[in-house]
Amino acid sequence: MRIGTHEIDVNGVAQRYHVRGSGPEVCVAVPGGPGLSWEYLRMPAVERRVRVVYVEPLGTGASGRLPSHPDGYTRPVYAEALDRVLDRLGRERVHLLGHCHGGLVAQYYALRHPERLAGLILHMSSPVTGTEQDAETRHQLERFVRRNQWNPALPAVLDALHAIQDAADDRTLTAATRDALPTQFAHYWARRDELAGLRPKIRRSFLSAPEPVDDRADLPGMRVPTLVTAGMYDIIGGTRWARELHSLIPYARLLLLARSGHLGHIEEPERFAEGVLDFVAATPAAVKQAVAA
Secondary structure: OOOEEEEEOOOEEEEEEEOOOOOOOEEEEEOOOOOOOHHHOOOOHHHHEEEEEEEEOOOOOOOOOOOOOOOOOOOOHHHHHHHHHHHHHHHOOEEEEEOOOHHHHHHHHHOOOOOHHHEEEEOOOOEEOOOOHHHHHHHHHHHHHHHHHOOOHHHHHHHHHHHHOOOHHHHHHHHHHHHHHHEEEOOOOOHHHOOHHHHHOOOOOOOOOOOEEEOOOOOHHHHOOEEOOOOOOOOOOHHHHHHHOOOOHOOOOOEEOOOOOHHHHHHOHHHHHHHHHHHHHHHHHHHHHHHHO
């Protein structure tokens, strides 16, 4: 729990995590991608009152790689590594936050290990991936294109999205992900100078595409207090999926960020932090209610 970078062994593979912030409560944060490193997920406004443990997932950044790399990075593998991190932290219960693909990992873990969690924060996550989510993403991307159709930078951004699909190494994938950043924001070009420092923080490791997910049958059995977040301009997580998660998970809270895309912790940091911190403060009583149920 000391501030800084730490490393543990998970079945012979190095698992790194980074501790930041202060406060009595602990929130373990899992980034998205898969393959995105942890730096983009920093939440300074949350760190002011909560000790945040940023996991650097296996196969990503400075964490070790599986012998089967770039294959084999399944949710059970990530969940086992997460279990070992929680063992090292030595807390009876922590809050678990997952962003995008990290949300899929977090909800998988919460369904199987509710006794280890004080609360679950699904940050721009979804109950389902695959064909159904792809169709919704295409629909939201069309809306993004219409909003920005007169912007001369738009063609290069759309080319970068295609390059992400074709990338097969870390360098190419990182470059394409950085070039596609405007699609992740509600109003990127209006805030370009403000967001300039984010680009070098985006690092992405090439991993094989994960298997499709459909947790809708399991989520009504969730026994962990849950906060679901959504950006109104998000083309990936999106309000459709957030509302579905909210309807499926018993007693879940929903936080809608009106001026955000996929990175609400960056676009509306104070509003996001307020929602997260209020949720963290309320979870001791909610845990008792969930356990009793």
